[in-house]
Amino acid sequence: MTNGGYEQAKANRNVLEKLGEKIPGFRGFQDRELRRDVDKLQREHLAADIGRLKAALRDRTRSYTDAGQIGALNGFDRLDRQLDGLAQSVRFTDYGASGIFDAVKVGEPELQRLYAFDLSLLDDLAGIEAEIGTIPAPGGAAGDSPAAALDQVQQRVRALEDKWRQRARVMSDVVQGAPGA
Numbered sequence: 001m002t003n004g005g006y007e008q009a010k011a012n013r014n015v016l017e018k019l020g021e022k023i024p025g026f027r028g029f030q031d032r033e034l035r036r037d038v039d040k041l042q043r044e045h046l047a048a049d050i051g052r053l054k055a056a057l058r059d060r061t062r063s064y065t066d067a068g069q070i071g072a073l074n075g076f077d078r079l080d081r082q083l084d085g086l087a088q089s090v091r092f093t094d095y096g097a098s099g100i101f102d103a104v105k106v107g108e109p110e111l112q113r114l115y116a117f118d119l120s121l122l123d124d125l126a127g128i129e130a131e132i133g134t135i136p137a138p139g140g141a142a143g144d145s146p147a148a149a150l151d152q153v154q155q156r157v158r159a160l161e162d163k164w165r166q167r168a169r170v171m172s173d174v175v176q177g178a179p180g181a
Helices: 003-011 015-020 026-066 070-092 108-133 147-176
Strands: none
Touching: 026 070, 026 108, 070 147, 108 147
16 A cells, blocks of 8 residues: 555545544644555555465465375464464554554654555565465476475565564654654
8 A cells, every 4th residue: 555545534534533533632633543444455455365375375375285196284273373473463553652652743754654565565475476376286397396485485474574574664764854853
């Protein structure tokens, strides 16, 4: 979700909210609430994309189950649990102390940095999706074990988990760079 998400959410406010902008101090509160809503939408979108990856992985897993190659399922199961953990982390991370939702006026350049970081997460998810597509189908050549491809995907997911943990720092940096911070 880009800055357009913030602007769209802001444009959709009802008349009562617009009236509230006239009350001293209410606008800052409303903007903080709006940033919280946009952040939640972004995190839900990322978690939904991870859910799509899990579905693609389940399809590949099913093909191994149907082919009777039960020995390969442990690697699929580990990756599925790893993706599930990442989705839960993205969906339920608490940003209460991050400062981006405080009364500090976060400007356009600072928000753009955060949005660029979030877009890079989407790019990383697309890379993981492509890697899931490289997991060989069962019944291929004798050396076509899914283990190496699954290990590669797990490494990319670990890298994305690490990057996700950095998002709190990015948010803090955005607040530090805000005018008047």
